[in-house]
Amino acid sequence: xxxxxxxLIIGVLVCCWYSVAAFRGWQAxxxxxxxxxxxxxxxxxxxxxxxxxx
Amino acid sequence: xKVRRASCPGCGAPVEFRFGNSMVSVxxxxxxxxxxxxxxxxxxxKVSDLxxxxxxxxxxxxxxxxxxxxEVIGRVxxxxxxxxxxxxxxxxxxxxxxxxxxEAQGQxxxxxxxxVRSKSPLPEFDSLSxxxxxxxxxxxxxxxxxxxxxxxxxxxxxxWQFRPNDDHRYxxxxxxxxxxxxxxxATFDYSRGEQHTYIGRTVTKDKLNLSTPDWxxxxxxxxxxxxxxxxxxxxxxxxxxxxxxKETLRVGCQHCGALLSNDDGRLKLxxxxxxxxxxxxxxxxxxxxxxxxxxxxxxxxxxFVRYAGTTYPxxxxxxxxPGVGFRWLVENDRHWSFVQPVTGHAMDPLSxxxxxxxxxxxxxxxATAIVRHxxxxxxxxxxxxxxxxxxxxxxxxxxxSIEDSFEGRTHERVVSLGTYMKPREIEAAFGVxxxxxxxxxxxxxxxxxxxFGVWLAWAGFCFYxxxxxxxxHRSASSATPSADGWMLFYGLLFVSAIPIGCLVFIHNFxxxxxxxxxxxxxxxxxx
Numbered sequence: 016x017x018x019x020x021x022x023l024i025i026g027v028l029v030c031c032w033y034s035v036a037a038f039r040g041w042q043a044x045x046x047x048x049x050x051x052x053x054x055x056x057x058x059x060x061x062x063x064x065x066x067x068x069x
Numbered sequence: 070x071k072v073r074r075a076s077c078p079g080c081g082a083p084v085e086f087r088f089g090n091s092m093v094s095v096x097x098x099x100x101x102x103x104x105x106x107x108x109x110x111x112x113x114x115k116v117s118d119l120x121x122x123x124x125x126x127x128x129x130x131x132x133x134x135x136x137x138x139x140e141v142i143g144r145v146x147x148x149x150x151x152x153x154x155x156x157x158x159x160x161x162x163x164x165x166x167x168x169x170x171x172e173a174q175g176q177x178x179x180x181x182x183x184x185v186r187s188k189s190p191l192p193e194f195d196s197l198s199x200x201x202x203x204x205x206x207x208x209x210x211x212x213x214x215x216x217x218x219x220x221x222x223x224x225x226x227x228x229w230q231f232r233p234n235d236d237h238r239y240x241x242x243x244x245x246x247x248x249x250x251x252x253x254x255a256t257f258d259y260s261r262g263e264q265h266t267y268i269g270r271t272v273t274k275d276k277l278n279l280s281t282p283d284w285x286x287x288x289x290x291x292x293x294x295x296x297x298x299x300x301x302x303x304x305x306x307x308x309x310x311x312x313x314x315k316e317t318l319r320v321g322c323q324h325c326g327a328l329l330s331n332d333d334g335r336l337k338l339x340x341x342x343x344x345x346x347x348x349x350x351x352x353x354x355x356x357x358x359x360x361x362x363x364x365x366x367x368x369x370x371x372x373f374v375r376y377a378g379t380t381y382p383x384x385x386x387x388x389x390x391p392g393v394g395f396r397w398l399v400e401n402d403r404h405w406s407f408v409q410p411v412t413g414h415a416m417d418p419l420s421x422x423x424x425x426x427x428x429x430x431x432x433x434x435x436a437t438a439i440v441r442h443x444x445x446x447x448x449x450x451x452x453x454x455x456x457x458x459x460x461x462x463x464x465x466x467x468x469x470s471i472e473d474s475f476e477g478r479t480h481e482r483v484v485s486l487g488t489y490m491k492p493r494e495i496e497a498a499f500g501v502x503x504x505x506x507x508x509x510x511x512x513x514x515x516x517x518x519x520x521f522g523v524w525l526a527w528a529g530f531c532f533y534x535x536x537x538x539x540x541x542h543r544s545a546s547s548a549t550p551s552a553d554g555w556m557l558f559y560g561l562l563f564v565s566a567i568p569i570g571c572l573v574f575i576h577n578f579x580x581x582x583x584x585x586x587x588x589x590x591x592x593x594x595x596x
Contacts, residue, residue: 019520022567026530033534033560037541040550043559 077101078112088142089165091226095143102223102233116233117222119146120154121315123392124172125274128225132279134179134272137162141170143225147218147237150479151449153318154221159228167228169267170277171256176410177277178241178254180269191266194259197240199473199480200417206268208253210242211417216479236260243271246425251276302327304338310354311446312367313389319451321368321443323353328443328452342442342453347371350400350504351386353445357499359407359490364388364396368445374436374459381585387447395448398495399487403504404511405495406468406487416484418460418471421588425486430462430469432588433512438472465489465582466515489513510581517578519571530564 035041073086079101084094086105093104095116102113126132130141143159155173162168171178183206185191192203194215201212218237237260244253251270258265298311307324311317311331320329320336326343329336349369351357356365368387373380383401385408390396397408416423423430440455458473466489474481489511492504507514534557541552583589 016520018567018571019522019526022523023526025567026526026564029560029563030530030533033556034537036556036560037537037552040541040552041556042553043555 073105075103075105075110077103078110079103079115084110086226088161088226088228090161090167090228091142092229093223093227093231095223095225095227102227102231104230113232119144119222119224122146122154122156122172123315123394124156124158125177126158126170126172126277126279130279132277134160134162134168134277139168141225143227144223145220145227145231146222146224148221149218149449150216151474151476151481153316153449155218159226168269169256177272177274178256178269179272179277180254180256180267183266183268185264185266191257191259191264194238194240194257197257199482200419203242205242205255205266208244208255208268210244210253210255212482213241213243214479214481215240216481217477218479230261298334300334300336303329303336304341309336312354312365313391313446313448316448317367317446318449319443319447321445321447321451323444326442330450331446340453347384347442347444349384349386350403351398351495351499351501355499355501357388357495359388359396359398359498362390362393364390364393366398366445368443368447370443370447370451371441372438373441374434374438376436382441387445397485397487398490402509402511403492403507404514405490405492406513407490408470408485408487411469411484411486416462416469416471418458418473423462423469425469428464428467430464430467431590433461433463433468433583433586434588435460461512463513465513468513487513489515510578512582512585514582516575519575523568523571527564527568531561534560534564 075084075086076082077084077096077099079096080099082096082098084096084103086094091105093102093113095102100116100118102116104111104113126141128141128144132139139160139162141158142161145157146154147157148154155171158170158172160168160170160179167182169180169182171180197203197212197215199212199215203210203212216239218239220231220233220235220237222233223231237258239259240257242255242257246252251272253268254271255266255268258267298314300309300311301307302309302322302324304322304327305325307322309320309322311320311334314331314334317331319339320331321327321342322329326341328339328342330339347369351366353366353369356363358364365388366386367389370385370387371382372385373382375381383399386398386400388396388398399406399408411425416425418435421432436459437456438459440451440453442453443451460471462469462471468487470485470487472483472485474483492506496502496504538552538554538557543549543551580589580591583591
């Protein structure tokens with residue numbers, strides 16, 4: 016039952032924190048994961064050229 | 070009831086055949102087995118002294134089974150091939166109907182003779198083997214023991230042609246356990262070139278409604294009644310206390326490592342045991358109360374199995390309580406379990422699962438267990454190097470152990486049930502302190518219990534966050550700020566950390582439990 020008590024305390028704290036974050040519209044730190052998932056990214060063939068030429 | 074009286078051919082004392090079914094009567098005075106012939110009586114020779122066995126019944130006891138009264142009229146005591154004795158009592162029911170009550174290691178089997186038809190004889194003795202299932206009397210019965218015993222002694226009136234020291238070829242079969250705790254039990258008797266069957270049930274003492282006779286057996290009637298004995302080792306002179314001297318056959322001296330035979334309190338050196346050092350957590354002679362019964366540790370046996378070059382040792386403490394019998398306390402990797410025999414049940418060690426007492430037991434290990442060392446007293450002829458085939462099935466916190474032993478022409482299967490005990494329970498039971506705590510996971514150590522409230526709270530927290538998120542999620546053009554999806558993600562992550570940690574912990578716990586098993590459900594294909 017000790018673990019249940021600890022979990023209830025932590026869970027309630029997290030829920031309180033999240034409630035404030037949601038009401039106030041806090042934005043999570045952008046680690047860039049989603050941004051990078053959406054783009055086609057680089058690669059050797061980027062731009063249709065190997066980058067050679069003059 | 071017609072009583073036939075005769076004079077004992079041994080001493081001339083009167084001998085009575087009080088019951089129509091009595092074929093042999095043992096003279097109370099000179100212990101001659103007197104047989105009743107058609108015209109005359111016959112002297113079958115003197116019987117040995119009976120060994121006192123703490124039996125729940127005695128000659129003259131009365132009782133009732135399923136409403137039918139009975140009286141105990143006789144008894145034969147057999148020598149088991151592995152040492153030790155067991156009693157077979159003869160119960161007379163109304164109408165001269167006889168029943169056989171076998172009593173061994175605290176188990177009672179009540180059987181009635183059933184005629185063997187010449188058209189359907191019993192399977193040949195040599196064709197039967199341990200674990201074989203035989204369909205008989207409408208029941209599937211499993212061979213639990215087969216062997217040859219010696220009818221050593223007798224008392225009262227015997228309903229068959231008992232002759233002292235005759236061989237007794239028998240096969241014991243057990244049926245599946247039933248909800249009332251009983252089970253079918255049968256004996257095939259192949260003695261004297263004949264075939265007899267006895268079929269009945271494993272019963273508890275309560276079901277027999279026993280009452281002790283008004284008179285007590287005469288102390289001089291051949292019964293050896295001895296309490297505990299204080300003796301000295303014939304090899305080193307060290308003091309030895311025998312707490313169950315009536316049943317003890319072997320004594321391992323804790324002082325010098327001598328293995329001694331016990332014959333009515335006379336100790337004789339058999340051999341000196343090798344590897345005498347033995348480290349035990351509990352000493353010989355200590356008393357402790359488990360499940361309301363006070364036991365004394367009378368023997369300690371170290372055993373091991375060897376697998377893939379590794380030796381896996383454990384220690385077994387033989388517990389004794391007068392009137393209850395023998396139990397075991399097993400210490401394996403500092404994990405403890407209390408082991409007691411399972412009543413009236415034979416199981417197949419080659420199966421992968423066994424059902425017993427509402428639980429499904431899964432195969433954990435099969436091996437050959439070898440006796441490494443013994444100290445104290447033992448009720449069978451234990452020797453260093455003795456081997457038994459074992460199969461262990463687990464349903465934590467319980468373990469079913471099947472042990473098959475082979476002693477000469479006698480093959481025996483013993484099933485026992487071990488229940489996990491915490492070290493602090495052992496300390497409380499025996500009044501000792503500072504038992505070393507186990508480090509790893511025990512084979513039948515119960516999994517840590519995660520309260521149901523944790524899972525409930527987990528679901529509740531997640532649900533709450535989703536509701537808050539949906540309630541605050543607005544379009545980008547809205548003037549009020551909108552709840553961020555990534556914040557929800559991190560919130561769910563935080564509230565899930567502890568429940569997921571619990572799941573991982575339980576998984577690792579189970580993996581550790583099965584790490585020494587060939588039958589681990591967590592084994593990868595590389596193992």
